[in-house]
Structures are given as structure tokens and as C-alpha cells.
Amino acid sequence: MGIEDLVSAESIDSVDDSDSDLSQRTSDRRRLNDKKRKYEEACKHFRYRGGLTYIANDLWTKYRRYAIDTPIYVGARNPPGAAAGSEEAQPNSADGSATEKTETRPFRIRLMSEPLHSEMQDIMGLKALNYDHVAPFRAIIPYEQKFRARLKALEEQFAELAGNHPEALMVTLTRPWLPLELAYHTEIATDYFGTLTVASDTTYGYIDLTRILLDGFRALVFLLDNDLADLVRTYHQAQQGVVESIEFHQLWYLFWPGQEIVTAEPDYQVLRVLSVSGGRMSVVPRKNESSRTTVSNLLINCFHFDYDGQFVRPVLRMLSIVLYPGERPVTALEVFPLQYLESSERLRILHRGQRFSELARGTHRRYKGLNMTTHEFRKLEEVRVRNFLPNTHRLTTRALKIDGDVIIDFEMAFRSQSQGICPPEFNRTIQLIDEDEAETNDPASGISYDGEEFRARAYLEFIGETTLLEPCHLRFMEKDHLFLLPARVFGYVLLSRRWYPLSIDLVTEVHTIEEGDYDAFDDLVLPKRHRNIIRALVKTHARAKPSMEADPLDADPLDLPVRRDFDIVRGKGKGLIILLHGAPGVGKTSTAECVAAHTGRPLFPITCGDLGGTTAQEVEQNLEKFFDMAMKWGCVLLLDEADVFLGERIQGNLQQNSLVSVFLRVLEYYSGVLILTTNRVGQFDEAATSRIHCALYYPPFSKKRALEVWQKNVDRLKRTNEASNVPLRFNEKKIMKFAEKQWDAGSRWNGRQIKNAFQTAAALADWDHLKKPRDEESTPELRVKHFEAVVETSNHFESYLTAVRKSDRERARTNLLRKGRCGPESTRL
Structure with a gap:
């Protein structure tokens, strides 16, 4: 009709x-x-x-x-x-x-x-x-x-x-x-x-x-x-994973609920799609927009996994692709399906997930490179869509060079509330994101273009079938979990005492010293028995407390030494406190470093500045924080210049006395390994000395030991040459003859000064080599004249200081800080 x-x-x-x-x-x-x-x-x-x-x-x-x-x-x-x-x-x-x-x-x-x-x-x-x-x-x-x-x-x-x-x-x-x-x-x-x-x-x-x-x-x-x-063609190609390039208006067919997608920066991050919305032209003018044909960004509501210290949980993300002209290769998009990534990269991501699983359990590792920054997470930042999602990354904007030991510990990192560390928001509600009404409804005509039932069905089918949205223990993760883990872990840099987000790819294993391997401990020139005493104490105490990575189910009770408790009050006196005292530069700090490396334990150095010092309460809080961390991680805790907090209490000085009292009380209940170093042992409080399990004296160098230190540095230079493309030539006999001559002339360099002399002389040798014509194919040569230049400048400085305030030995003896020598060896157990 x-x-x-x-x-x-x-x-x-x-x-x-x-x-x-x-x-x-x-x-x-x-x-x-x-x-x-x-x-x-x-x-x-x-x-x-x-x-x-x-x-x-x-x-x-x-x-x-x-x-x-x-x-x-x-x-x-x-x-x-x-x-x-x-x-x-x-x-x-x-x-x-x-x-x-x-x-x-x-x-x-x-x-x-x-x-x-x-x-x-x-x-x-x-x-x-x-x-x-x-x-x-x-x-x-x-x-x-x-x-x-x-x-x-x-x-x-x-x-x-x-x-x-x-x-x-x-x-x-x-x-x-x-x-x-x-x-x-x-x-x-x-x-x-x-x-x-x-x-x-x-x-x-x-x-x-x-x-x-x-x-x-x-x-x-x-x-x-x-x-x-x-x-139609794009849809079928997308289902088969063979789309080469695609228009923006076809992007909706490239993504669907349950699909694995990947972001390109800072490193490939795999996510799972929950729902897709946007990417369409409006049917009515949008708010604050004059054009009817405004095209919205394609919004991908998705999730990846992160670790909260106990379980792996989903973290919601909202990714966005902005309108672009013409066609664009799929792999050139800010985010694209994982199947388009090369198989070698997919395998690398899987291995990275396995590494995350290992590291997140709490591990001691090495890290060399830059920490991750805010800018590197920009591709994973939530898109600000009608203020729907808050900011969840307050990361540092500075990339710092890190080269040292780190502790990977998510639980402690989140508990620290440090700047740059923010726990992901694990508890956000998972829901189907509403679409923009400007794309689905025309109020003037009463027409609705909403295909919500179709979109909701695909979303609900995935939500109903998957188990990935449930918390999962690190041990029980499967392949689907491993792909979705992040490229970073949170680690504590022991040297700087700060938390950072770290790239998994830059985390390496800590070298374990095996029998027959080079051990830096052997390079230390120590008094007799010192090496064995301190190594035995730390090794047995450390073995009695399994490391943070050890599985208690795998421990053999016959392989662990018996932990004997002699204290009347339970919980007291379980720690090991070692005092290393003596003149500067004779190997006290180096001993602590080598002991930690030899026993396979992380060295946790702290200074008086880390503990605060304005009030006793502040010192106590910081002490307990560092002691808790050291005990949990099985660290060898090193406190350099400990005399600041263990100095003798003086009548009338309430603040100093409070600090010493707090320090002594916390020491009483510390159950880890603590190494104290000082060159002012004469200032120690009487109560402090009674809490020390082992005190080792490091006397000033004799001629024999000074020459041993020179020889150790020469040997270290030989090993460096073997691994270097530009070896440093030198005459060992001439250098050792110069060392003996220098001692006989009255120069009394300590170990640190000898090491510094080698570094400065090597720099002078390199500089002389750089000044030569480029056509000469030779390597730098370390000569005695380079050491003589170092001695000349050093003697001038020491003479000036002596004229001003006497020598260090005289001042230490006058102020009752320490005695020059107290016997061939001094050990108090």
C-alpha cells in the first residue's frame, strides 16, 4: 500500500x-x-x-x-x-x-x-x-x-x-x-x-x-x-589475527572481552580486555563541543596483575586510543592484540613473568641501571574519562643510576609509604563501563542506538567463565597469570636506603662464592684470627636463621647449628653484635662488607643520619624500622661510626643520655647480626661495651702489613687488566720498591689511602697516555712517578693539618679516643 x-x-x-x-x-x-x-x-x-x-x-x-x-x-x-x-x-x-x-x-x-x-x-x-x-x-x-x-x-x-x-x-x-x-x-x-x-x-x-x-x-x-x-573483512581478519593495518573506525573489531593485549611502552605490558567502548561519532553534540561529528577515543577497560605482598590480584586499567587519520599498522598502535607480537617477544614476556614470580617472594639481588620513572608508566596510566579513575602511580620523576644490592619486598615497600611507591588499587569494583550518551541516544528524536545488551553479554560471558579475577598465590600461578604480570618490582636499595620501582630486566643474581672462587675476604689484611672469628660468628648465626628466600619445608634440621639460649628473659640477647674498632682505613668497614658477601647475606649499611637524632622517640622509631627490615631480610646490619649513639652518658645532658638509653634498649632485643665500627672507642658508654658479643681491635699498620696492602692492590690491578680491553702496564717490582721506600721515609698510609693512591696514579697514567699522538698503538703505563706525584700532594696536606692540630694519633691519645697500639692483636669475646 x-x-x-x-x-x-x-x-x-x-x-x-x-x-x-x-x-x-x-x-x-x-x-x-x-x-x-x-x-x-x-x-x-x-x-x-x-x-x-x-x-x-x-x-x-x-x-x-x-x-x-x-x-x-x-x-x-x-x-x-x-x-x-x-x-x-x-x-x-x-x-x-x-x-x-x-x-x-x-x-x-x-x-x-x-x-x-x-x-x-x-x-x-x-x-x-x-x-x-x-x-x-x-x-x-x-x-x-x-x-x-x-x-x-x-x-x-x-x-x-x-x-x-x-x-x-x-x-x-x-x-x-x-x-x-x-x-x-x-x-x-x-x-x-x-x-x-x-x-x-x-x-x-x-x-x-x-x-x-x-x-x-x-x-x-x-x-x-x-x-x-x-x-566485514576487518572483523574476520581480526578473528584470525591477520590484520596488517586498520582504520580508527574499525578498531572496535580488533579488541574483545577476554583477549590478551599489549602496550608498547615502557616495556611490553600484557593486559586482558574486559570491555570496549567509544571510538564512535556522536549522534548529538557533546558537552563543550560545537560539532555534531566529534569522534570519541576508543576506550579499552582491561586489567593486569600485580602483587600486594600476599596474593596476585587484578589491577584495573583504562587504555585509550585517540582518533588518527587513514590506516595505521596494528603494531604501531599504542595498544594491540598480543598475537601480533613476535613469538620471541611473547616468550620473553612469559619468562619475565616467571622472574616476577621468583623475585616477588622476597629476594636479595643485584641491580645495575636506572630505576623506572613516572614517564615510563605513562602508557599504563588511566585515561581521565569523566574523572572515572583516580591516579594510582605516584612514582618518582627522576631516573637515578643504581649499582648495588637490592631487596625485593612488595609488602615492606607498600608499608613504607615512601615517595615513589604507591600500592596499586586492587579493590576497585569490576563493572561494565557505561557508554557516552552522546553516541547512543538522541533525546530530540527519542531514538536510541544503544547496543548495550550485545556488549554486556560478551562482558558477562568472560566474567562468568574466567577465574583470573580471583586472588592467586604466587605458587599457584599459571601461564595466563604470568603473561599479565608487570615489568617492574619494588626494591629497596641497601646502599641509598630508599625504595624504587625497578625493571625486572636489570635485576641479576647475587654472586655466590663457591669453593675455589675468588673471595674478596682473602684480600683483606687483618690481624691473625680476626678472619676466622668473625666469619664463624656470622656464618653460624646466619645459618640458624634461614634466609628470606628459603623454604622452611626444605630445611634439614641436622644441617642447622643448635641455637642455644643463655638469657634468663625469653626474647633477649638473641642477636650477634660485633664491634670493630681501630684507626681509620685499616679494614673495619671492608671486613663487614666481605663477611656479608662470604656468607651470602645482604649487607645493610646505615649511618647516624639515617636514624635521625633530634629526639629519642625519632631515633627509636627509625632504629626499630631498620632492625625489623634487617631481621626479616637476614641482613648483616652495619652501623658505621657507632660512637655517636653509644657515647658515654654525661650528667646533665638529657638529650644525649636519652639517645644512648634508647639505642641500648633496642640492641637488647635485636636478634640479627649487627656490626658496629668506630675509631673513637674511648668514648663508648660502659653499658654499651657489655652488650657487645665480640670486639675486634684493628691496630695501625706495621710495615709488613702496609706492604701486604700494596701487594693486594697490585694483584687486584692484574685481575683488572685481564678483563680490560685497555690494560694498564706497570712494573710490579718498581712499585713495591717504591712502597717500601715510602714507609722508610716516614709515610704511614692506611689501607684506604693506599687504595686511593692507586686510583689517582692510574688516572694520571691514563691522562699521560691520552696526551700522546693518536698514531701510537700502545696502552697506558703506570709508573713510579705517578705515585710520587700522589705522595707529594698527600704529604703537603698532612703537614698542613699537623701544623694546625697535631697528628691524628696524638689527638686520639690526648682525647682518650683510642690508644696507638694495644698489643700485637686484641680480641675480646
């Missing part, structure tokens, strides 16, 4: 109704004529092709109620097809530039055929399929194959009917036909109140309904094959 039929029917009705008022009939006639005029006006803008009715997108809403006798009403920027009465245009080619495809691709469609809509709804398994859809038609494209299958079945079904009923009107009809009573809401077929004006009790036979449904699916498949062909 067309517009002319409707006008004629209403005219007949008005003539037959003799009781109708003349003015009412006139009003009805005027209204009907107005409809006809608008219909004729709309027809001027309609274009027809493949059973579809096209119109310019900006006129789509205005004339949507006048599209009749068509199963699908299509709006595009440049609508294809022909005007009414002209020869129908040929279908577009699926090829063409991205710009051409965007210009001709439909922006929105309306399903006009009720039978078609109902059948599509059943095929898709939805409770309520929208009549109106906008690009990229994400609720339609995924079912393209099922629509084709249904069309094929209808073609076969109708062919059989046509064979049996060749004279039927629906068989002989050469164009698509859709009766108004089976069409979606149109202006033509309703009165002023929206009531259907055509007969609603019309019954259609099986042949009629089959033909109507067939015309609808023919039009739908024509739309898919021509106007939406590039979207």
Missing part, C-alpha cells in the same frame, strides 16, 4: 461518514495532504539500491518516518544509489582508499521490516534488538555468516514455493515489497495520535511472509557485501 492508496482510503472513509463534521473532514484532508507533500519532499532525497533506501546522514532523522516499502533505511555522508525512477546504480567495489570508504560507509541504519528485525533478533539470541544502529555496527557485523546462512535457506525455501505456486503475486513481484502494517513506525501510516491508520488485522499467507523475509535478508546481505564490506 503506497501513499496514494492511503489518501484514497481516507477520502472514501470521509465521504461514507455522513455524520462527520465538515470542518473535521477538512482538517483531516489538510493533514493528509501535508503528509503527502512531506513524503514527496522526502522522496526527492531518497536513493535506492539493492532493495535499500539511502539518504544523506544529516537528513536521516528528518525524513526517517517517510521511508516506506524498504526493509532497511540507510544514512550516509554521500549516499550511493539512484533516485526514484532512474536506473539503479551499480554496487560499490570493496576496494578503495580509506577516505573513500569512510565517505560512502553508512553512518546509521534503521531496520524497517518487522519480520526481518524479529528474525535477526532470534539469530543473535538477544532479548531486545535495537531497530537503529550506528557505525561500526558492532551488533550486526559479527553475525554476518549466520545472516548469509539464513538467506541461503530462505532462497531455497522460496524457490520451492515458487515452483509449486508460479502464479502467486509474491512470486511474480519483481521488486521488494513491505506492507505498512509490517513496517517499523512510520509517519505515513499513523494518525495525529500515533495510531496505525492501516488495517492491523490483515493476514498474510506463508508465501507472502517468506517473500517479505527474503527481501529483508537480501537487502541486509547486500548492505554487508557493499556498504559494509570493509568492516
